[in-house]
Amino acid sequence: MKFNLIGVPVNYGCDKEGAQFGPETFRKNNIAGLIEKEGHKVYDKGDIKIPFASSEEKFASHKNLKYLNQIVEYSNNLADAVYNSLNGSAVPFVLGGDHSLGMGSIAGASRHFDEIAVIWIDAHGDINTEETSPSGNIHGMPLAASMNVGNPALTNIYFKGQKVKPENVYIIGARDIDPGEYELADRVKLNLYTMKEVREKGLENVLKSVIYKINNSNVDGVHLSFDIDALDKSLVPGTGTPVSEGFSLKEGKDIFTGLIGHIHITSMDFVELNPVIDDADVKTVKNCFELLKHIFYVFKQHEEGSVEYAI
Ligand SMILES: [Mn+2]
Numbered sequence: 001m002k003f004n005l006i007g008v009p010v011n012y013g014c015d016k017e018g019a020q021f022g023p024e025t026f027r028k029n030n031i032a033g034l035i036e037k038e039g040h041k042v043y044d045k046g047d048i049k050i051p052f053a054s055s056e057e058k059f060a061s062h063k064n065l066k067y068l069n070q071i072v073e074y075s076n077n078l079a080d081a082v083y084n085s086l087n088g089s090a091v092p093f094v095l096g097g098d099h100s101l102g103m104g105s106i107a108g109a110s111r112h113f114d115e116i117a118v119i120w121i122d123a124h125g126d127i128n129t130e131e132t133s134p135s136g137n138i139h140g141m142p143l144a145a146s147m148n149v150g151n152p153a154l155t156n157i158y159f160k161g162q163k164v165k166p167e168n169v170y171i172i173g174a175r176d177i178d179p180g181e182y183e184l185a186d187r188v189k190l191n192l193y194t195m196k197e198v199r200e201k202g203l204e205n206v207l208k209s210v211i212y213k214i215n216n217s218n219v220d221g222v223h224l225s226f227d228i229d230a231l232d233k234s235l236v237p238g239t240g241t242p243v244s245e246g247f248s249l250k251e252g253k254d255i256f257t258g259l260i261g262h263i264h265i266t267s268m269d270f271v272e273l274n275p276v277i278d279d280a281d282v283k284t285v286k287n288c289f290e291l292l293k294h295i296f297y298v299f300k301q302h303e304e305g306s307v308e309y310a311i
Contacts, residue, residue, distance in 0.1 A: 001040045001303055003296075004085040005032060006094045007047035008078055012067035013100025013139030015058065016240045018276030023047055023095045025275040029289060031095070038296035043090065048078045048104075064136045065151060071138050072153050075104035079158035082108025082267060086221075091299075096271030098240070099126060102142035102225050107158035109267045110146075113221030116266075117168040117214050118146065119259060122227035123243035125174050125181040125192070132180025139272075140178075143169065147188060166190040168219055170210050172255070173198060173230045176243045195245060203251055207258035214263050224259060225269040228288060235287050238278030249287060253294045260298040261307035268295075 007023030027044070035042040051070045053060075061068040078094070082105050085092035094105050099122070109116050120126065120143055128140040129150035138154070145154035147169065148162035155161065166188035175195035177185075185192045191213065193206045214222060231252055233242035247255065259265065270292070278284045301307045 001299055002090040003035055003040055003042045003093045004088070004090040005042060005044040006078065006081050006085070006092055008050075008074070008094060008097035008101045008104075009047050010050050010071075010074060010097040010101060012050070012053070012070050012098070013137060014098035014240045014272070015066050015135070015137050016274065018274035019096065019098045019240055019272060020050070021275050022097050022271070022273040025273060025285060026095050029285060031292060034289065034293055035296050038293070039300045040296060045081060045085070048074055048081060050074050062130065062151070062153075064130045064133065065138060065154075066136045067138070068151070068153055071100050072157060075101070075107070075157045078104030079107035079111070083111050086112040086267065091265070092267045094267070094269045096269065096273065099139040099225070099227050099269075099271045100142055101271060102126070102269055103145050103154060103157050105225065105267060105269050106142070106146040106163045106223055109221055109223045110163035111159060113219070113266070115168070115219045116164055116221040116223055117170065117217065117219040118143070118164045119170045119172065119210065119222065119224045121172045121225070121230045121255060122174060123176050123229040123246055124227070124241065125171060125177045125185065126227075127181045127184050128178060129180070132178060132184070134178060143171070144184060147190070149184060149188070168217060170214070172206065172210065173247055175245055176241075203254060204258070207255065211258060211262045221266040222263055223267045223269075224265045225271070227272050228270070228284070229272055231287065236284045238274050238282075238284030239272045240274050240277075241272075249290060252291050256291070256295050256298050257307070260295060261302055265299075
């Protein structure tokens with residue numbers, strides 16, 4: 001397969017120092033070489049430009065949306081880069097940076113395809129708005145904005161209005177969900193598989209259900225957005241908002257085997273690595289690379305029609 005690496009060195013969405021160094025950390029550890037080794041072509045398209053703003057300006061464009069103008073500006077550029085990748089028959093692989101980048105990725109994919117699904121693997125719902133967000137951090141809002149819920153500056157990124165229908169949104173592994181997020185999930189009827197539900201039903205059954213629903217829907221593109229905080233907090237000290245009782249590394253791999261192996265994934269994000277707060281052993285970076293190796297291995301298996309693990 002052909003992949004385009006797109007770096008997004010942003011931390012305005014999480015308002016925490018360090019997340020902006022994700023892309024350079026992935027490159028230093030040779031992510032491009034890893035992708036090639038798994039049998040793919042890879043083109044590194046460089047980083048999306050992040051406009052400068054000082055921390056004193058964080059509320060300059062909105063009183064409860066930090067760095068709103070800067071996030072809208074880079075998101076438009078990211079959306080266009082994703083759109084162009086897809087037009088060039090590559091799979092855009094977007095390296096974060098914080099999860100606010102999901103809005104740009106989804107907008108670009110949404111413009112290219114007639115109808116998309118979004119799979120969001122995350123400890124959080126990321127469906128807050130300026131009214132429900134306790135922090136004003138936009139990395140907790142991208143999925144709401146993509147469904148056309150929230151501030152118009154965010155819902156109208158790249159093109160006006162809804163990018164993905166709630167019925168085509170799948171959140172897996174969330175375990176830190178704000179009250180307003182539960183309300184929205186209920187109201188718009190998106191597919192929410194909380195960690196509690198994953199534990200009750202079993203991960204394999206949840207994956208089967210997602211695969212079945214997506215493969216029997218009318219979508220022609222599927223965006224997979226992976227926040228490393230979906231993993232248990234003990235595995236990812238180098239992420240901004242770690243949460244306990246998350247997925248093990250093996251479960252993380254099973255998720256990708258299931259989803260990438262059985263669904264035609266057309267674009268992907270890998271976000272929220274913060275190398276500045278990683279432990280002395282760079283445990284988070286190591287775990288990320290173990291997952292990345294598996295991700296590109298499964299993409300190859302899917303391409304060759306030889307996925308081992310039957311769902
Ligand atoms: Mn997230």
